[in-house]
Amino acid sequence: MPTDYRPGQDTRDLFDRIAPRYDLLNRLLSFGIDRRWRRAAVRALELSGTGRVLDAATGTGDVALAIAATYSQVEIAGLDLSANMLRGAVPKLTSARERISLVQGSCENLPLTDAIFDGAVIAFGIRNVLRREVALREFFRVLKPGARLVVLEFSQPTRPLLAGLYRWYSRKILPHVGGLLSDSAAYRYLPDSVEVFPARRDFLAMMEKAGFRCPGHQDLTGGIVTLYWGCRPSGML
Numbered sequence: 001m002p003t004d005y006r007p008g009q010d011t012r013d014l015f016d017r018i019a020p021r022y023d024l025l026n027r028l029l030s031f032g033i034d035r036r037w038r039r040a041a042v043r044a045l046e047l048s049g050t051g052r053v054l055d056a057a058t059g060t061g062d063v064a065l066a067i068a069a070t071y072s073q074v075e076i077a078g079l080d081l082s083a084n085m086l087r088g089a090v091p092k093l094t095s096a097r098e099r100i101s102l103v104q105g106s107c108e109n110l111p112l113t114d115a116i117f118d119g120a121v122i123a124f125g126i127r128n129v130l131r132r133e134v135a136l137r138e139f140f141r142v143l144k145p146g147a148r149l150v151v152l153e154f155s156q157p158t159r160p161l162l163a164g165l166y167r168w169y170s171r172k173i174l175p176h177v178g179g180l181l182s183d184s185a186a187y188r189y190l191p192d193s194v195e196v197f198p199a200r201r202d203f204l205a206m207m208e209k210a211g212f213r214c215p216g217h218q219d220l221t222g223g224i225v226t227l228y229w230g231c232r233p234s235g236m237l
């Protein structure tokens with residue numbers, strides 16, 4: 001794979017290739033903190049406890065499973081571009097099988113009806129989407145009025161010391177470990193894509209432009225990741 005990988009072009013191939021070791025590398029490279037980040041995203045959905053949620057770019061289903069574990073009455077649609085990532089989710093569904101449906105498709109053109117979800121979440125996915133504005137408008141379209149979108153994404157730590165340490169870790173350690181266990185080009189793409197992802201306020205402005213109201217954000221782990229949220233206004237269909 002070329003090192004000048006661009007999102008949207010080779011995305012499906014990349015995730016199809018890294019799918020078998022995706023979960024293992026997530027746990028190793030984040031020292032297990034990734035689970036805490038996903039649980040924070042689930043809490044930020046502020047669900048009432050029933051209804052339907054979209055987990056966009058579900059990958060191997062970790063967010064969908066965290067939602068199912070937190071809310072025993074919620075149904076989840078897990079959508080992803082990569083068939084191999086979805087295949088990785090299947091054996092993990094176990095008792096949540098009845099409540100989680102997996103769909104192959106793109107966030108840029110959701111194969112879903114308007115205004116059917118009580119919440120939507122995308123974790124570590126929006127960075128890989130080429131036409132982010134289109135995807136945000138699609139999330140808006142499928143949410144019910146008053147429902148929330150939550151986005152969890154890597155960001156640049158704000159404190160210089162942590163930013164420097166994180167840059168060293170993501171440039172030197174991450175591709176090395178990724179190369180040993182999976183695909184080094186894919187794990188070189190990760191820091192590249194984080195560096196070009198919009199700044200926090202620019203991403204919030206993009207959410208507002210797509211129609212979301214009351215946007216907010218919260219840095220986690222010193223700003224290594226950021227949670228963003230916004231609502232489809234009530235009374236709007």
Ligand SMILES: C[S@@+](CC[C@H](N)C(=O)[O-])C[C@H]1O[C@@H](n2cnc3c(N)ncnc32)[C@H](O)[C@@H]1O
Binds near residue numbers: 056058079124129
């Ligand atoms: C880094 S993984 C995140 C998976 C999961 N959300 C998690 O928290 O582990 C990114 C996922 O986004 C998916 N993806 C990228 N672009 C997409 C698009 N346009 N539509 C749907 N899924 C997409 C990839 O196939 C991949 O499974």
